[in-house]
Amino acid sequence: MRDRPMGQLRWAIADGYIPAESHGPGPQMTSHEAACLLNAGDRDASVRFTIYFADREPAGPFVVTVPARRTRHVRFNDFEDPERIPRDTDYACIIESDQPIVVQQTRLDSRQAENAVFSTIAFSG
Amino acid sequence: MRDRPMGQLRWAIADGYIPAESHGPGPQMTSHEAACLLNAGDRDASVRFTIYFADREPAGPFVVTVPARRTRHVRFNDFEDPERIPRDTDYACIIESDQPIVVQQTRLDSRQAENAVFSTIAFSG
Amino acid sequence: MRDRPMGQLRWAIADGYIPAESHGPGPQMTSHEAACLLNAGDRDASVRFTIYFADREPAGPFVVTVPARRTRHVRFNDFEDPERIPRDTDYACIIESDQPIVVQQTRLDSRQAENAVFSTIAFSG
Amino acid sequence: MRDRPMGQLRWAIADGYIPAESHGPGPQMTSHEAACLLNAGDRDASVRFTIYFADREPAGPFVVTVPARRTRHVRFNDFEDPERIPRDTDYACIIESDQPIVVQQTRLDSRQAENAVFSTIAFSG
Numbered sequence: 001m002r003d004r005p006m007g008q009l010r011w012a013i014a015d016g017y018i019p020a021e022s023h024g025p026g027p028q029m030t031s032h033e034a035a036c037l038l039n040a041g042d043r044d045a046s047v048r049f050t051i052y053f054a055d056r057e058p059a060g061p062f063v064v065t066v067p068a069r070r071t072r073h074v075r076f077n078d079f080e081d082p083e084r085i086p087r088d089t090d091y092a093c094i095i096e097s098d099q100p101i102v103v104q105q106t107r108l109d110s111r112q113a114e115n116a117v118f119s120t121i122a123f124s125g
Numbered sequence: 126m127r128d129r130p131m132g133q134l135r136w137a138i139a140d141g142y143i144p145a146e147s148h149g150p151g152p153q154m155t156s157h158e159a160a161c162l163l164n165a166g167d168r169d170a171s172v173r174f175t176i177y178f179a180d181r182e183p184a185g186p187f188v189v190t191v192p193a194r195r196t197r198h199v200r201f202n203d204f205e206d207p208e209r210i211p212r213d214t215d216y217a218c219i220i221e222s223d224q225p226i227v228v229q230q231t232r233l234d235s236r237q238a239e240n241a242v243f244s245t246i247a248f249s250g
Numbered sequence: 251m252r253d254r255p256m257g258q259l260r261w262a263i264a265d266g267y268i269p270a271e272s273h274g275p276g277p278q279m280t281s282h283e284a285a286c287l288l289n290a291g292d293r294d295a296s297v298r299f300t301i302y303f304a305d306r307e308p309a310g311p312f313v314v315t316v317p318a319r320r321t322r323h324v325r326f327n328d329f330e331d332p333e334r335i336p337r338d339t340d341y342a343c344i345i346e347s348d349q350p351i352v353v354q355q356t357r358l359d360s361r362q363a364e365n366a367v368f369s370t371i372a373f374s375g
Numbered sequence: 376m377r378d379r380p381m382g383q384l385r386w387a388i389a390d391g392y393i394p395a396e397s398h399g400p401g402p403q404m405t406s407h408e409a410a411c412l413l414n415a416g417d418r419d420a421s422v423r424f425t426i427y428f429a430d431r432e433p434a435g436p437f438v439v440t441v442p443a444r445r446t447r448h449v450r451f452n453d454f455e456d457p458e459r460i461p462r463d464t465d466y467a468c469i470i471e472s473d474q475p476i477v478v479q480q481t482r483l484d485s486r487q488a489e490n491a492v493f494s495t496i497a498f499s500g
Contacts, residue, residue, distance in 0.1 A: 052196045072429060092227070093163075111154075112239050113487075119480075121497065125133070140369055142323075177290060179320060215322075217321035237274065262382070262415070302446045342446035344381060355494075368494040372496065
């Protein structure tokens with residue numbers, strides 16, 4: 001992996017949404033949305049999230065470090081700086097990194113008794 | 126984001142389907158299919174949907190505006206002009222924009238008591 | 251759409267599987283796997299499926315026509331010529347078309363009382 | 376398929392996770408995560424998995440052979456050499472092959488009574 005780290009520098013998620021309700025034991029079964037980041041290279045990656053909304057200017061940047069040869073599964077629920085992401089609100093996201101990374105989005109929705117889940121590789125390009 | 130807005134001008138969804146039944150409180154738990162659109166650029170995007178069916182000529186265009194630096198999560202359930210999308214009917218969709226956008230499709234199916242959900246970045250190219 | 255029809259000529263699905271059991275009213279709630287095909291162009295597309303297994307030579311071709319400006323949501327459950335796809339068996343699939351098409355895979359799994367569903371744009375390239 | 380086998384040599388999955396609990400009859404309903412591999416070419420493929428974690432150096436390689444014209448749906452649950460993948464732990468994965476293959480990730484989560492499932496074509500590039 002040393003000569004050409006896998007991934008891209010810019011990614012997008014268009015369907016962002018954190019369900020407001022949850023069933024089941026947390027943190028595993030708490031309704032959440034995650035951006036799973038893989039940095040397979042040998043340099044730490046500084047990753048900036050910008051959050052877009054339907055009716056206001058974007059929020060951010062939210063900055064996360066992914067060390068070399070590590071993965072971080074970041075929950076949007078946990079963002080607090082510079083602000084908190086509102087629940088039950090449509091959003092979208094651009095993710096920019098200074099090193100190549102791979103981004104996959106996953107949502108677990110436990111608003112009802114039995115959870116639903118989806119995941120997709122984010123858009124790059 | 127200013128020098129090269131992220132996204133593409135043309136997108137496709139091949140599995141379109143609006144379930145006819147729902148369980149749970151609306152609008153969140155109403156069975157629906159959504160095209161989530163992100164316009165991260167600095168110019169408003171005019172977006173045209175053309176809907177393809179199994180046994181008739183395409184319908185549309187359905188026109189939606191996504192303002193600069195905004196996201197819109199559009200429900201196919203809500204299309205009414207030039208016509209309504211029938212429920213419980215296979216369809217597909219081409220989405221064309223005059224500005225680069227990112228498109229992600231999500232379906233929530235609450236025909237049974239516990240909802241199921243999927244999401245995927247649409248096809249571009 | 252007339253000058254450059256959207257799509258690709260060759261697609262792949264690596265996770266093929268038809269669950270053997272179902273709950274709920276058919277055909278909607280029957281466990282199934284579908285390849286949703288969109289032909290947005292102006293020429294009919296002849297589409298050939300080749301099915302790969304873990305422990306035998308491939309099966310097929312299974313041939314399907316998608317008329318111009320139409321979508322067809324094909325269930326693997328329904329393939330019978332040249333043979334039937336076995337249930338509860340791992341498979342994969344290459345889909346080749348003589349016209350550009352878009353392919354999206356969807357599985358509905360109703361083995362348990364509440365259905366689960368996933369969908370993803372297939373791989374092209 | 377003989378002149379240009381379909382697929383890529385390098386793939387990534389960023390959201391790896393094996394749920395620790397299961398409901399329902401195994402092995403079908405056991406919570407699991409799978410990498411579904413399609414080798415549509417005429418030469419056997421030797422495939423190496425490297426697993427990345429949040430807080431330690433990567434594990435692997437885990438080596439799998441996919442014979443020519445075959446698919447293998449590999450469960451991460453079953454990896455034992457050189458080590459076992461821990462349950463209820465975030466991970467990610469790089470998959471490298473000496474022949475072109477197609478990779479699709481699928482997770483079945485049966486921690487609750489009704490299973491949830493997702494699938495996505497992995498990232499290549």
